[in-house]
Amino acid sequence: xxxxxxxxxxxxxxxxxxxxxxxxxxxxxxxxxxxxxxxxxxxxxxxxxxxxxxxxxxxxxxxxxxxxxxxxxxxxxxxxxxxxxxxxxxxxxxxxxxxxxxxxxxxxxxxxxxxxxxxxxxxxxxxxxxxxxxxxxxxxxxxxxxxxxxxxxxxxxxxxxxxxxxxxxxxxxxxxxxxxxxxxxxxxxxxxxxxx
Amino acid sequence: xxxxxxxxxxxxxxxxxxxxxxxxxxxxxxxxxxxxxxxxxxxxxxxxxxxxxxxxxxxxxxxxxxxxxxxxxxxxxxxxxxxxxxxxxxxxxxxxxxxxxxxxxxxxxxxxxxxxxxxxxxxxxxxxxxxxxxxxxxxxxxxxxxxxxxxxxxxxxxxxxxxxxxxxxxxxxxxxxxxxxxxxxxxxxxxxxxxxxxxxxxxxxxxxxxxxxxxxxxxxxxxxxxxxxxxxxxxxxxxxxxxxxxxxxxxxxxxxxxxxxxxxxxxxxxxxxxxxxxxxxxxxxxxxxxxxxxxxxxxxxxxxxxxxxxxxxxxxxxxxxxxxxxxxxxxxxxxxxxxxxxxxxxxxxxxxxxxxxxxxxxxxxxxxxxxxxxxxxxxxxxxxxxxxxxxxxxxxxxxxxxxxxxxxxxxxxxxxxxxxxxxxxxxxxxxxxxxxx
Numbered sequence: 341x342x343x344x345x346x347x348x349x350x351x352x353x354x355x356x357x358x359x360x361x362x363x364x365x366x367x368x369x370x371x372x373x374x375x376x377x378x379x380x381x382x383x384x385x386x387x388x389x390x391x392x393x394x395x396x397x398x399x400x401x402x403x404x405x406x407x408x409x410x411x412x413x414x415x416x417x418x419x420x421x422x423x424x425x426x427x428x429x430x431x432x433x434x435x436x437x438x439x440x441x442x443x444x445x446x447x448x449x450x451x452x453x454x455x456x457x458x459x460x461x462x463x464x465x466x467x468x469x470x471x472x473x474x475x476x477x478x479x480x481x482x483x484x485x486x487x488x489x490x491x492x493x494x495x496x497x498x499x500x501x502x503x504x505x506x507x508x509x510x511x512x513x514x515x516x517x518x519x520x521x522x523x524x525x526x527x528x529x530x531x532x533x534x535x536x
Numbered sequence: 537x538x539x540x541x542x543x544x545x546x547x548x549x550x551x552x553x554x555x556x557x558x559x560x561x562x563x564x565x566x567x568x569x570x571x572x573x574x575x576x577x578x579x580x581x582x583x584x585x586x587x588x589x590x591x592x593x594x595x596x597x598x599x600x601x602x603x604x605x606x607x608x609x610x611x612x613x614x615x616x617x618x619x620x621x622x623x624x625x626x627x628x629x630x631x632x633x634x635x636x637x638x639x640x641x642x643x644x645x646x647x648x649x650x651x652x653x654x655x656x657x658x659x660x661x662x663x664x665x666x667x668x669x670x671x672x673x674x675x676x677x678x679x680x681x682x683x684x685x686x687x688x689x690x691x692x693x694x695x696x697x698x699x700x701x702x703x704x705x706x707x708x709x710x711x712x713x714x715x716x717x718x719x720x721x722x723x724x725x726x727x728x729x730x731x732x733x734x735x736x737x738x739x740x741x742x743x744x745x746x747x748x749x750x751x752x753x754x755x756x757x758x759x760x761x762x763x764x765x766x767x768x769x770x771x772x773x774x775x776x777x778x779x780x781x782x783x784x785x786x787x788x789x790x791x792x793x794x795x796x797x798x799x800x801x802x803x804x805x806x807x808x809x810x811x812x813x814x815x816x817x818x819x820x821x822x823x824x825x826x827x828x829x830x831x832x833x834x835x836x837x838x839x840x841x842x843x844x845x846x847x848x849x850x851x852x853x854x855x856x857x858x859x860x861x862x863x864x865x866x867x868x869x870x871x872x873x874x875x876x877x878x879x880x881x882x883x884x885x886x887x888x889x890x891x892x893x894x895x896x897x898x899x900x901x902x903x904x905x906x907x908x909x910x911x912x913x914x915x916x917x918x919x920x921x922x923x924x925x926x927x928x929x930x931x932x933x934x935x936x937x938x939x940x941x942x943x944x945x946x947x948x949x950x951x952x953x954x955x956x957x958x959x960x961x962x963x964x965x966x967x968x969x970x971x972x973x
Binding site for chain 1: 538870
């Protein structure tokens, strides 16, 4: 099955909509890595990510008969996963909203950091650091940088002002940068000592 | 729409998207989700099974099943111990009907021999006969030829019963259905018949559940209950394409009562990392809360729990409703003792009505925290001399020695707040504050 071929996609979608397990499994398997990353980005820790993933995929299978073949199937599934993550965020919003507004990002200069410092970090490590961000920062960062939501859309989805979305994004990036620097420095520290 | 990203954002985006490779497909994940997906085509394999398994293409019409009458009293399976006590049942043994059938068949045979029956004018081996059952239900019998045995009958249209001529059968009695599992929505019950009689090995079975039919060589059926309400089961035991016994049963599946909960991370000045939980809807009873990491269970409807540390904890709320059915909800709970002193780092007691006095706002009623606890705020100058002290969180320091006299000189001072609550918990906070003009 070739998912760049529309005929195959149609067959796959039809099979899934009919509840054929083998087709469903094929789609699940195919999207596993891609969608797992999406869920990991929005979750606070691995177990939550897995829950988001499973829950999201149940929604995918329940809705797949409504897929209209206008965009890519992957994009459509991704939207469902992201929406599911947003729903989760909203449900828990009241619980962290208060503390978020009081938290100020650490004082790190706004200027762009030399990307060189990021080179030392692996994708998996970066994913772990994104999970360490606070729920609000993480959600805004993900929506804007990874999932192509505009600040206006983020504001609407999360029930905040556009300005809050923008400032949350910049704080999220600051915090993430700080986490990356800490991580990179920690890893490099023993090396530089032995080099002496 | 794609956002315009700067280099840094683009880098992070690309890097994170590469993480895809970190996740390898897990068969166990699929197994897990598969069970939660709606079962389509799980039932209704009737035709296929029949076509595959049996040489005789003979179906038993539902007309026959009318012998089995439903008891209309609501049968409720409540918990495993007492599940059978209230189930009303009807049993049709084959004894009566098969004898009856045999008799009628003989009658038909004798009629045929006398050529009195106009329907027997055909000399074909196969003949269609209408035999009247004792209960006035019409049962059609077909004597199939070799060729006709291969005919596949459309089970959907429930075509007339076709039966082979039978010799007397050993009687079979279906006494009851045993249920394993809870009669709850979403749970899987295993049904097995309590069946008696000779030669049970050659029986096959037909289930009818809420109008859906399924044939099986196994008498045991695993069934996932999808919705609440009255659920009808009927099992027919079939030997040589003839129903020899059947049994009907109804289960009342209680409405699902879903529970949810919210929690409030209690941001107190004390280092107790606790939260108060509230079940939704609030009037629920029979609740059980589980916090695995803490090895804790609670039963109240709005329990208060001290986690003792910062972190994310999985909290599960189990709600037991009718018949021992349960629903369960698990959520991560973010415990982040997040008390802020909100102490200004400078103030200007210069008489212009702005920033005239100092108090860490986090301890005041304005911050929403009303402390009935023992409170003491002390201010020291940089030599360590006490310059102000109060036990009221409504009395800020105005920058003067003991709040009277002259304003003290510009410079840094140290503040200290000591708290003690009725439980004896203590908390101390301290910081620096500058006087400026």
